[in-house]
Amino acid sequence: MSQHIPLLESFDEVSYLSEPMDAFDDEDDHVPRPKVVPAQQASSSQPTPTADSTVSVTPASSIYMAGETPEAAQATGSRDKQKEGAYNAPISSSVQISEDEGENEDEEPQVATSFERDSMPSSSQKQKAALQDSFTDEGVSRMHKFSLYETATRFYMVGMDLSDTRFRILKIDRTSDTGDLTVSEDDIVYTKREMSQLLDAIDDGNKSSGGLKLKCSAWALLGFIRFTGAYYMLLVTKRSQVAMLGGHYVYQIDGTELISLTTAASSRLKPEKNPEEARYIGILNNLDLSRSFYFSYSYDITQTLQHNIARERKLFSDGYPHRIEQDYNTMFIWNQHLLTPALENLKNPYKWCLPIIHGYVDQAKMSVYGRLVYITIIARRSRFFAGARFLKRGANDLGYVANDVETEQIVSEQITTSFHSAGPYLYSNPNYTSYVQHRGSIPLYWTQESTGVTPKPDIELNLIDPFYSAAALHFDNLFERYGAPIYVLNLIKARERTPRESKLLKEYGDAVNYLNQFLPEDNKIIYKAWDMSRAAKSRDQDVIGTLEEIAGDIIPETGFFRNGDDVESGLQLQNGVARTNCIDCLDRTNAAQFVIGKRALGHQLHALGIIDVTTVEYDTDVVNLFTDMWHDHGDTIAIQYGGSHLVNTMATYRKINQWSSQSRDMVESFKRYYNNSFLDAQRQEAYNLFLGNYIFTQGQPMLWDLSTDYYLHHGDPRQWLSQKRPNYVQWYTPEFLKKREFPPLPQRPMEALSHFDDYWLEYYRPLAVSSFSKIFSFKMNSTLQYLPFRTAHGHPYDLSPFVPRIQHEQGSRERQQPPRPKGVRIHEPSNTVSEYAVDSSPMSKANRAWLNQPHSSERRPPSSGIMKEPAIFELTQDSHLLPTESNKNSKINNISTPMTPSTPSKAQIAQWTLGQLVSDSLNPSVTANEAEEYERYINHPLKVPLVVTSENQIQADSLQAHGSASLDLFEYVNKGAIHDTRLEALAAQNLADYAEFLDVSEEGLTVVSEDYEKKRYKRYRQWLRGKSLFKQRVDP
DSSP, rough: OOOOOOSSSOOOTTOOOOOOOOOOOOOOOOOOOOOOOHHHHHHHHSOOOOTTTTOOOOOSTTOOOOOOOHHHHHHHGGGGGGGOOOOOSSOHHHHHHHHHHHHHHHSSBBBBOOOOOSOOOOOHHHHHEEEEEEEHHHOOOOEEEEEEEEEESEEEEEETTTTTTOHHHHHOOOSSOOOOOEEEEEOOBBOOOHHHHHHHHHHHHTTTGGGGEEEEEESEEEEEEEEESSSEEEEEEEEEEEEEETTTEEEEEEEEEEEOOOOOGGGGGGGGGOHHHHHHHHHHHHOOOTTEEEEEEOOTSSSSHHHHHHHHHHHHHTTTOSSSSOOOOOOGOTTTTHHHHHHHSSSSSSBBBOEEEEEEEEEEEEETTEEEEEEEEEEEEOSTTOTTTTOSBBOOTTTBBTTEEEEEEEEEEESSSSBBBBTTBTTOOOEEEEEEEOOOOOSSSEEEOOOOSSSSSSOOEEOOOTTTHHHHHHHHHHHHHHHHHHEEEEEEOOOOOOOOOHHHHHHHHHHHHEEEEEEESGGEEEEEOOOHHHHOOOOOOOOHHHHHHHHHHHHHHHHOOOOOGGGGGOOOOOSSSEEOOOOSSSSSHHHHHHHHHHHHHHHHHHTTTTTTSOOTTTTSSSHHHHHHHHHHHHHHHHHHHHSSOOOHHHHHHHHHHHHHHHHHHHHHHHHHHHHHHOOOOOOOOHHHHHHTTOOOOTTSGGGGGOOOOOOOOOOOOOGGGSOOOOOOSSSOOOOOOOOOOOOOOOOOSSSSSGTTTTTIIIIITTTTTOGGGHHHHSSSSSSGGGGSSSSSSOOOOOOOOOOOSSHHHHHHHHHHHHOSSSEEEEEEEOOSOOOOOOOSSOOOHHHHHHHHHHHHHHHOSSSOOOOOOOOOOOEEETTOOEHHHHHHHHHHHTTOOOOOOOOOOOHHHOOOOOOHHHHHHSOOOOOHHHHHHHHHHHOOOGGOOOOOOOHHHHHHHHHHHHHHGGHHHHHHHHTTOHHHHHHHHHHHHHHHHHHHHHHOOOOOOOOOOOGGGGGGHHHHHHHHHHOOOOGGOOOO
16 A cells, blocks of 8 residues: 655645545545655555556655745736747647647647646546556656646646656746746656646645646747846747657647746846846847757657667666666757756756757658658757858867758668567667768868858968867767768869869868878778869769769768668668768758768668669659758758758759759849848857857846857867867877677567557557548658659559659650640541641640641751741651651642541650750751841941941931931930030039039048038938838939
């Protein structure tokens, strides 16, 4: 029997009217004390706890004492008037839920539902509790939802698990005079009724000050942040599913809310009373957390799949089935600054707060005759040396580079969902593979100052380091993360009229050569430099073909990861990484990484037994799907760093859809230039504030007063003397160069699989009512979208996603052509001239002429002009559309040969027009109108002389020589014959205006009050009144 221990030592204005009773005593109307099992008794008990008992730990020590004061009662009336930081602030939870009910597309609503306070558990609740007990225990019980309650002086956060059967609570103080964070964590895990009774007791104890009210509901707690005063709490209020790995969901943040941890009585800490505080909140609002920020409750998205599985297998081998300490990669945790207060004040910070990554996550499935293969792309952006394009270049003195992004592609066959194989053998599912790439700025000290005048500022090498310390630290970090070898693919320009990128080419090559001389022979950095931009502009170079050759060299060097029991069963590890860069690490880098990823995709599918070769062809359904994913990946990375989408896409480098691609590239180039010139500074301030690069300190300048953020991203020079001097010869760590070793297969566990992994509850959701249309696995993008609705010409359609479809040129041309009138058909010939009929839509003259064009093979060079003789389609046995000479002659003689009515297909029409285009190019001609227009041009009077004189004699001679054809020139010359007095007046006025401009005051460009009425300041005066400079009319 469990022993009842008093949980609450005291409650102000709370009294119990009876003795404690059983937790589910349905006949008792009074409030019992929640039942708690002592820690020593819980550890000795073997059976799994049932729904009538609690999962137990040490009782809390009166953290729920309300302690409300009379001042708190006065504060209650104005609590609702307090203005808090509106960081993507949503509307009230009740309104959100009602609006979201009709738009709910996921298994769970986009907006979190609040905790339902009821004292009587329903039968479904009891069933959920019993099922939860049978599948999991405290080791894998995670909080997936939170409800925030408030009193006059406290916040109470209630955390709920996935099945709403286990609950925890957190108390946050709101009355600190200094604004410090005071958080109390309860170790006890409650049932739903016990939590309801606890909240009712808190409500009763605070009746005098307004009671307990629901503030909001959230999906996750991201941490705590402060600016100049009190702390704020950042909550995720909206989310959406974007991927599923091993039965664990990955979510994208769609909405957040920033809540101040103060009361209305603390007027000194209110944002409206502190303009600096309000400005910091405004800066933080420039960072939109609803774009490309991701989190997961049960899968570590900060690490690669290979690292995660190796870590779990090592824990089991060492006898620790549950992680004691979290092994997150802090390099990719973008809310690390917000988690720091939680790490300092909470015993279990990662049970309450979740790390988030910034980058890109996407998942799609490929159907191979019903055999499903999931393709997942996860891009993780580093939080170190993060910033906007021209403001963060190169590397800092700690070895971190700008635009550092790790991209992982996971290819898995969904025969089984979890990471475990049948047996169960933990974390040995052979159907999971992954490949990791890296991109980052050139690891040298270089900058590019953007003045807004030119879209391509000059590149400056600010510091010449003969030991290449920054590059050494960077490559040592890559060795630590990925192992050896490192394949460096450098895509910057080699030759330029004005040296910009080429400055870095030699310096980067020298850096790699210097570092390589100290590395072991079999672990040297592989360096490949190739001017991809020049190759793309050249007609005799194949960009994609060259990249395919490079990718073919990279994959055997680095390998890829495939899970399994051991090497004999197919286990493979990735040792090393391909590091790709151009000058921005955006357009060229994304195209190169796509080709490398495409080659790795072939190897991954081959390892899974899907295909019998290690390559996949372009224009297949799987590569089209893969291209779309990488295009979105590149766009997202480009927006985060450069401010616009990709300027050059795969279509640009494959030279397909060139007209639409070039227009798109121009628009994106202008958008990137605009963002770099006007918006990057605001974005950089938001990065520095959110990431904790800048922390407010009394006596220090404000963030917006800093002339540069150089010292925010580089080490303190005052600490250099106290640091150990690096070794310039052995700059690397020898342990990092060793080949990766995978832990042995864990022994088959005696406990149920749910004891170690809760994927069953998270993915299959027992006792939850849903539909296929809401399940993420059925909604995700698929290769099935490329299948046609019906087959063409009655031929069977090959459903394999590995069969190349229509050719690029033909397919792109068909997509670019405007829609043609439907219903074109050939009538039965008669004794009259045969014509084409259109069902009910009128046919334009251009369309009729287009339909009457002859086939290129039957055309003869026109004698004059480009006049086309009408042709008649002849349907031959092989279904080709050919206009014949006999048809032409019969049409001219009003005699038509019989033929079967048929409609030409798009492929036939496209092939026919292509041949015609080639023939026209090889046989150019000039029409009569063009010849007449050219003759008028060459016979223009005086052939448009560069100097036109106004002498009457010359005009007369010209008219006499050219006759009436020179009247237009004569009229033009006469317009320039202005009377001398008028010229003198204009000259005097212009001279006065010029003298006014030359009259510069001693204060230089400073505008004084005397200048206000001058004409040249007219637009400036209008601008001061609020009128935009772009909307003002320019005087002639």
